[in-house]
Amino acid sequence: MSIRISAPKGVYDVIGADTVRWDDLETRFFETAATWGYPRVRIPVFEHTELFVRSVGEATDIVRKEMYTFSDRGDRSLTLRPEGTAGMVRCFVEHSLDQAGLPWKAAYGGPMFRAENVQRGRYRQFHQFGVEAIGVDDPALDVEVIALGWAFLRHLGLVELTLLVNTIGRPEERARYVEVLADHVRKAVPGLDPDDEERLELNPLRVLDSRDPRVVEALATGPRLRDVLGDESRSHFGAVLDGLDAAGIPYEVDDTLVRGLDYYTSTTFEYASGTLDSAQNALGGGGHYDGLVEMCGGPPLPGIGFALGVERILIACESEGILAEVRGTVDVIVLHVGETAVPARRIAAELREAGVRTDVVFGNRSLKAQFKQADRSGARVAVVVGERDMERGVVTLRDLDTGEQSEATLDSVRQEIEEVIGS
RNA sequence: GUGGCUGUAGCUCAGGUGGUUAGAGCGCCGGGUUGUGGUCCCGGAGGUCGGGGGUUCGAGUCCCCUCAGUCACCCCA
Numbered sequence: 001m002s003i004r005i006s007a008p009k010g011v012y013d014v015i016g017a018d019t020v021r022w023d024d025l026e027t028r029f030f031e032t033a034a035t036w037g038y039p040r041v042r043i044p045v046f047e048h049t050e051l052f053v054r055s056v057g058e059a060t061d062i063v064r065k066e067m068y069t070f071s072d073r074g075d076r077s078l079t080l081r082p083e084g085t086a087g088m089v090r091c092f093v094e095h096s097l098d099q100a101g102l103p104w105k106a107a108y109g110g111p112m113f114r115a116e117n118v119q120r121g122r123y124r125q126f127h128q129f130g131v132e133a134i135g136v137d138d139p140a141l142d143v144e145v146i147a148l149g150w151a152f153l154r155h156l157g158l159v160e161l162t163l164l165v166n167t168i169g170r171p172e173e174r175a176r177y178v179e180v181l182a183d184h185v186r187k188a189v190p191g192l193d194p195d196d197e198e199r200l201e202l203n204p205l206r207v208l209d210s211r212d213p214r215v216v217e218a219l220a221t222g223p224r225l226r227d228v229l230g231d232e233s234r235s236h237f238g239a240v241l242d243g244l245d246a247a248g249i250p251y252e253v254d255d256t257l258v259r260g261l262d263y264y265t266s267t268t269f270e271y272a273s274g275t276l277d278s279a280q281n282a283l284g285g286g287g288h289y290d291g292l293v294e295m296c297g298g299p300p301l302p303g304i305g306f307a308l309g310v311e312r313i314l315i316a317c318e319s320e321g322i323l324a325e326v327r328g329t330v331d332v333i334v335l336h337v338g339e340t341a342v343p344a345r346r347i348a349a350e351l352r353e354a355g356v357r358t359d360v361v362f363g364n365r366s367l368k369a370q371f372k373q374a375d376r377s378g379a380r381v382a383v384v385v386g387e388r389d390m391e392r393g394v395v396t397l398r399d400l401d402t403g404e405q406s407e408a409t410l411d412s413v414r415q416e417i418e419e420v421i422g423s
Numbered sequence: 424g425u426g427g428c429u430g431u432a433g434c435u436c437a438g439g440u441g442g443u444u445a446g447a448g449c450g451c452c453g454g455g456u457u458g459u460g461g462u463c464c465c466g467g468a469g470g471u472c473g474g475g476g477g478u479u480c481g482a483g484u485c486c487c488c489u490c491a492g493u494c495a496c497c498c499c500a
Contacts, residue, residue, distance in 0.1 A: 309500025371460035
């Protein structure tokens, strides 16, 4: 009796060519980040539950119903990270990284976990790359962070990109605004639907996301957050937009762009893809978080960062037809016919030692079958180690693209192969 | 958490109103070629028809439940 166990809902395996694309994407992200002065750090995938509750916010959907929380054997409440910024800020505070000079700039990436219902571009274990810049309050730093993400996405070859930016001001400005906003919406729309009513109660800014046409209309005529901002917030935002202009980065100001995490303040932004449908078109997003470091027990320092969704970027790349072709995983495959398995493996070992990606056939199969395997492997060269040849001290090299064959002595195999595939 | 659609071989899919041993293409394995792949020809293996229950003489087909995928709501990456 065997029971077949499948992967849990919302998780999946990355195999074959997808693995290569993932690795490639990851490499390119961290290379870009490093180029901009954001070296990679590695932080844990679980943290004390309290960290996320306090930083992400109790009123958010993430904390209310999407966290993978568990008790460990010491009865500590731990949570699989639903996002990366909280852990990064904790890391910054825990190691007093402000002492190393500000801003502290770093990149991170890896799996995140949210117990959401699954759909295209949305999984329970999903993956993000992100950067954070903590400790300096300068709109130019906002621009740098936004530009970094933009440059990375553009360099992948994505064309259908829109950068959305907004500012949600300081907490006290927002508090003032939220009151007038709630008041306005309730007056303008009698019989508000329960979803929107709940939003007004828990997290009023989120009504800006409403799709109820009556609410949308009420918002259009209602107070705008930007109009109630103080001079400082206003000039900061203006400076960010000027910086984007100067950097030649196109953007749209979107009054309704409100990020779903409580720690955001001031500048918020999102990279949207034009090729994905409207529901899951956000490739990534981020913003300022000016009270978070202090709330985590550090000095009162501002921060800004973004996170990109790996799965969504790959979907966008696929829609835009820019996924890289992936050829075989080896360049050379060694076949053997007759009693030559041992010398065949010795040749393979020599090639591998020299850094040549090499596979070798196992089992006792016909040469024809071995060639089929060689063909499928995507290797460029097959080395045939045959009894007849070996008696003369040579092996046969076959170019699998052209079918051309040549002989090589045992001493010259490695060199000849390196010449062929080295180009 | 709620709703719509879908679930047959490794993959993509056929299988009117329920009726014998469930099919195709691609892929895989073997042979044609006693040491030569990607073309061609021949043969073969491979299926709890997502799972469970029910109706029926009989269920891949009808009903219920359940699981999974997908899309949408919600929310976000």
